Amino acid sequence: MSSDPRDQSSTDEATADHLEDRPESLGTRILRLLKDPETTGDLLLAVKAVIAATSAWALSVGVLGTDVAFMAPWTALLTVHATVHRSLSRGAQTAISTAVGMGLAFVIMHFLGVNIWTFALALFIGLMGARLSWIRDEGVAIATTAIFIFTSDDPMFADRFIELVLGVSVGIVVNMLVLPPLRDRQAARYVDSINRRMGAVLVDMAEEFSETWGMERADAWMEETESMSDELNSAWRMVKLARESRRENPRRLLRRKFYDKDHDIDYDQVLSHIDEGISHLRNLTRTMREATWAINSWDEQFREGWVRITCELGEAIADPDGDVAAQHERLDDLVTTMSRADELPHIQWPVYGSMLASLRHIIHIFSDVTSDRESRDPGDEATAD
Structure with a gap:
């Protein structure tokens, strides 16, 4: 992982531009469509x-x-x-x-x-x-x-x-x-997709905040959170269908000896956590949108610390194996540092506090091992059922 989020952004943009220059063949598009669950x-x-x-x-x-x-x-x-x-x-x-x-x-x-x-x-x-x-x-x-x-x-x-x-x-x-469907793992596809999108928004926020941003970027983040909510609704429908697909299903009866209830994922809880995470991300977006005209200059110590934590948090959320909990200590250090600043009464501490609080809530939600790992499986297994 690059230590400078702007360097990583440049690499990602170059990769994206390179891929855009190579049009996807018709056969590839058909194959990708056929693999869709x-x-x-x-x-x-x-x-x-x-x-x-x-x-x-x-x-x-x-x-x-x-x-x-x-x-x-x-x-x-x-x-x-x-x-x-x-x-x-x-x-x-x-x-x-x-x-x-x-x-x-x-x-x-x-x-x-x-x-x-x-x-x-x-x-x-x-x-x-x-x-x-x-x-x-x-x-x-x-x-x-x-x-x-x-x-x-x-x-x-x-x-x-x-x-x-x-x-x-x-x-x-x-x-x-004839292959009665067991859709248990399709819900994991939605969880993984939403987590990756949330992580991408946080990384983009960090990259923009490292320099400057405008209303358009904040509006784009808000639209993305609304789109995530729509995808979350689809995930809820898939979970209900998956729960129904297990009833009177002979495939599940045949699997019973391999089925361990201790590892059954409670997707109701997982999706509730993700819904809460989207709400906090939306609140963070509103805060930064208002800050585009409310604050003329930022404390550089806060900016650098917040950018580093937000970028690494976004990457950890997007990665099923990412360590979200590691950002707890870094956020606490930043909060402690800012609370000891002599000029604290003279800076926009309500906005700073809101931005830090939103990150804390998001870190707490996605530190849950179940919502970040076991419930995410974007590989071939997710499409098998």
Whole structure:
């Protein structure tokens, strides 16, 4: 690590410029996109949906001998979701909603006949039934099933019901057997990304503060913290999905003998810590933004000490193996030095104190070993699940 943050900045900028001069090839971009966990997850889900629907159609035609095999592949397609638990839950809702739609169509067709008014009545009742809370996610299947039945030459309710059970069953089985996703490590990708971004902002602050800066830089830092908050929201959603993906998942059952609960990461706590860290970084940004016009000159001893600590803190946060806690002592030394300065009453100590306090809070948050190391895994393992 360079002792002078400006030298390190020059090296990083030269490297970035060198990379920008070499355009990324189409093959490289496609490969990077395919390695992205979200892309691979979407592709896998699409493949499983195709397998489920095709298998249900083949069984309906080849085994049941159905002439118009639409119910089985359709319900199989509706049953395949991002997690096994969601497939079971949505599959049950699909089965209930479809069965209700078939019953609704049977009653209306039997007693009122088939015409434009009974068709509209079936749709209206189906859509109102879709608002029931316990089938809300798949309740629209009531109306769509009624459409299928009304437009069929021969409804054959018994056969349609068998196809319904077949389609839901195939969808659940395929989702359970074909690489059911365990998204535990994808949350680590978000944690690592946010930590690296926070570290980069701190390093940039140090480099700018070592000389001078303007409102534009402070505004850019503020926008970056807002962007971090948006990414943190995505991380929260991924954690919830990861928690759901572990439920009723056969891959987790097979791994159980290798699974050590003592090493299970509490991502709720980790993300809460990161959220707090972003808040303190945003507060530091506001302080420095106000200081651009409130302070004409800075105490050089404070400037040099703050720049060194902030730069090294940013690098430590960005690096999963960085030692954030080492900055505690350096910050304490700076605080002690400044508190003993004879000219302390004559300098802008409220602003200085706010900048030091924000650093102290950030150091305390990211000194936590769990949030800085075990919960961060940006390597290939993060994309495997």
